[in-house]
Amino acid sequence: MAEDGSYRVGVDIGGTFVDCVVLDADGHIASVAKSPNTPEDQSLGVMGALEAAADNLGVALRTLLSSTTGFIHGCTVGTNALLERKGAKTGLITTSGFEDTIFIGRVMQKRAGLMAEEVAHQSRLFKAEPPVVPHALIRGVAERVDAIGEVLCPLDEAGVATAVAELVDQEGAESLAISYLWSFIRPEHEQRTRQIIAQAYPNLYVASSHEVAPVLGEYERTVSAVLTAYLGPAVARYAQRLEERLSESGLSSGLLMMTCRGGLTSVDDACQNPLLTLDSGPVGGAIGGSLFSANYGEDNLICVDMGGTSFDVSLVLKGELVLETIPVVDKYTFYCPKVAIKSIGAGGGSIVSVDATGVPKVGPESAGARPGPAAYGLGGAEPTVTDVDLVLGYLNPDQVLGGKISLDKSKADKAVGRVGQEVGMTTEEMAIGAFTIVNARMADMISKLTIESGHDPREFSLLAYGGASGVHIPFLAQDLHVKSLYVPDASSVFSALGMVRGDVIHTLEHSFIAIAPFTPKERSALNGLIADLEKRVMQQFIEEGWAQDQVRISRSLFMKYRLQVHELPLAIGEQVSEEDVAALQARFEAQYEDIYGQGTGFSQVGVEVVKIRVDGNASPAAPPMGQATEQPVADATAALKGVRDAYFPSLGRFVPAEVYDGGKLRNGNVLKGPCIIERTGDTIVIPNGAQGEVDAYGTIRLDL
């Protein structure tokens, strides 16, 4: 049992549940709890999950919180506010003549992020969804700077004052965004506009594009500023409410927020840059994946999360999470480096059906938690993946989920059987078909993601977490020919666990356009910019109370071939010397060919820099992983609890499979497939021909 001042708490808000993990001073999991999400005020759900976690620990909530040194939180307030269009009433001030940039949206505003099949039908896609900022709340003011920072038209300050007054007083704007052309080259006009706003309305939330995203491309930059202004007040309100509740309940340490960048940040930063919170939920799992990669020496890792409604995939390459620089959320593309995560609608709740020609289909529709799978008996009539897993014998029909919902296999049989009947299949045939198809869809997506980034799945190991992964991933992993498959302990709360062990990360980017080799003037400008960004990143850490030597800084140049649009980040030192430039060109070429194939390099057109990024990392005093104490024992007999018939595709039939109690498995236990392991929160199926081994941390490694 931990002493005072030694807990770290992670709370992750998911689609259905709020997950909470408490680590003790030794890094062991002290408590795990889930509580229903409360969308109307997420902070209530957070408190609920905390109460439950304290309960598991056998202490009062106040005792838990007052002994907590680190509290890490991933919220979906920003994401929900965007998806449900419940952000602040936002006004936009922009360059006159370009008021419609966010609607024109490079043609892709209504379809960015959609699947190919959906795009083919765009004429029917474009429901007039309410835009984040309606046309009526956009004002153009006279001003213009050109690409090299010359002022072609000075800022019409009186025009700004009028526009601001109209937006706030007449239109009722609660928040303002400023975005002018080329402001990232010369920000004075945006800075002056902010001053004018501050004079009139000192408390108004304001986002300027050159601060939020000082990067080329007025569409994405304006969207970044607009979304920031739109989400900032909501995120700030929520954070304040949560901080109050937590501090009333005894929390004295600071709150850290999970970001989509793959690290943690202060509440202030999250409120000023709410884009950081978008889609940050699944990122917790990805962080867990990158830590797992380091702990297990698996440099290349595919991290997959199969939960109730979605299947999320991220990659760890050479120990680092893969970032995307222009992410898409709800069809808006913006600038904010974000851990690349691909999702499809495939999870335990995905609905099984047949199409007009009798081919089985799985998802993307989900039965969610209510009514949920047919077997829950909560009124769900449609068969789901969970029902299929029951029919095929993978799941224990006698188990009670979360101490509340008991499974009814007869309801699962009936629902799956009914759909099978429509196309002349038996219940089992239908279940096998659906199981194969959902697995194939997930495998297909894993291949796509690795291949799109220029990699071969065979060079990776797979890390699977989330409640439904243990049943499905072992089968599809066999087809992917990955090296090994790991299913960690506490896999159903792995995201919260990842957060609690994450680093604080601050990142700044800035456009810089120059063709290599640079002129001395360009090189000095480049070095000046790098130093400036670095200073600002460091400043942010220092303001948050970090010491300079706790912060690790890394710098990247984004380079591309001229005439092309695809850029690659290249790590650089503190400054770029003349010799470095030649080396950078060579490294760029090598890395490019590494990704896109031999002979794809195209040096004759030249290489140019487009952007600089500076990242700072600092590790909070995260406890190490708990130390192994047990002696390894191969024999797992002590955990054997029975035998159940289950279907194994490569045998083509149901066979009796040994069932093990995961809670009784010990370090070193070896399990030969076909067998089933039942743990709190998940079930793992080891296919025939595969073998699993348990380690001291409760992770099960499968050799396939």
Add this chain to the structure above:
Amino acid sequence: MVMDTITREIIRNALDTAALEMTVSMERTSRSPIANECRDFSTAILDGQSRAIAQGLGSPVLMAAIKHSVKAILDEFPGDVNPGDLFINNDPYSGGSHLGDTTIAAPVFHDGELVFIVSVRSHLPDGTGGGARPGGMYPAAIEIFEEGVRYPPFKLYHGGQLKQDRFDWVVRNTRFKAWTVGDISAMIASCHVAETRIRGLIEKYGIDALKEASKYALDYAEKLFAAEVESWPDGTYTGVAYMDSDGFYEWDLKIQADITIAGGTLIIDFSGTDAQTTGFANSGLGNSLSYAFLALSSVLDEAIPKNDGIFRPVQMILPEGTLVNPSDASPTGFCTLHPGAEIAQAVTLALSQALPEKVGHPWDTRVTGVISGTDPRSGDRYVALPFVTMHAGPGGTQGMDGWGGGSGMRGGMAYTTAEMHEVQYPHRVEQREFMTDSCGPGKWRGGPGTRTIIKILEHTALVNYMVWGGKYPAPPLCGGVQGIPNEAEFFYSGDRTEHLGGGESIERWLNDKEGFQTTRGGGGGWGDPLDRDPAMVREDVLDEYLSIEGARRDYGVVVDPKTIQVDEQATADLRKAVREVAVPAGAATEEPSS
């Protein structure tokens, strides 16, 4: 039996993924902005009989043309298609559209049998070079020979060996060698990606399973398609669309589609279409079929795979010697824009009578240009397709308004931002915004038109512009009204201006600070504007899509100019009065304002 269905479904998906991988590879490794940024290309995996089994994401306009240009390769090389060969073909009269769109195709053999063909079709940066003007789009052309170099199907690789002389010949005929080398290399690499993937599938599942799955993919699409057509009301429906001109003194050219729905079959008959014309607006067969199917696709369920199977239940009648199937050597440079648009419009108009609730918005008309010169910043020659000016206002459809800033080309393209344009080209984008009262009125209105102004900076540029849809903007549907038409205006030093209307093209040398303005008109409306919810009309007033006078004139909605509230009583009275006058729908159309 059960598992067969599932394995086939899995292989079908894997082939789709492979076609998508071709797209990704192409997008990442091609050189020219038109390919790597705007994705004006398409990828496909075809079977040994050139039936498209799977298509990647890209420009949908190129879809049917891929199949026909690959088929032409097989037809013209009987018995001479061998392992390691790789073909090129851009001939509009060998299954293509216009010379710029070039097909690269590689056969995939297994045990000596031709089992698949992988293919990429992409718009090469200078057309294929050799034409009278950069980019290959030459309004004054009256023969194909003025538009560019015509490649009949020929081998770029023979038995795995690059034929360097032929490759050089292709490259040396173009003005933009680096882009051309890069794009063709990317097309070849993309074919290799797909070939590798197919070999992996053969290894895993066996060739028989792949053949079976290909056949299944086609049957599957055909079955779904036929089931959908079966649910449509039988009858013959006629759609007529007009093209402003052919670029060469022929005006008001008619495209007519008579669509007959009978059970699960469909006949699309273009016999009522005008004869082929002198100018560059004739449409090669592959192009005509692509546009007809695109219009058709918009009413199909998205679950139906877009492969060769959907061609089967459809009979297309395209008489030779007409605008939609010209005889040899007529110029076709403009066809991927016009009459491509009018072909799709005619099909859409016919479908709108049978399926008013489902029909997609009609294809947009174009204001298009090519700017070339020497960039004073680098000393390099450039050719710009100014996508930044090409945002259109698509039409309304049942249940939804057209959105602004749409693309005339649709598909997976993303247009450049103003800032990117200014980096890429020595131009300044001075303005780009929506226009008030530009949307076509309807119960569901069209999207707004966009006005863009571009100035040339510190050099002399050759600017070609063409305005179509000035006389005949994209048509409204089901009782809606058309939006404002397209137009353009050139600005010269000394405050001189020159106006460009529908069906006109222009070629001018512009100097520093001279420029032009393009107006991409609004989309047509769907349904009677008098049926539009007054609250939505008010929203449009607030958003400046509509003026207060426009609300009254086009919708019979009275909005108080002080409070910007709808006067319910006055609106009801006005709408009643307008209805009583019983003006037939469409007759209330505004005269084009300039």
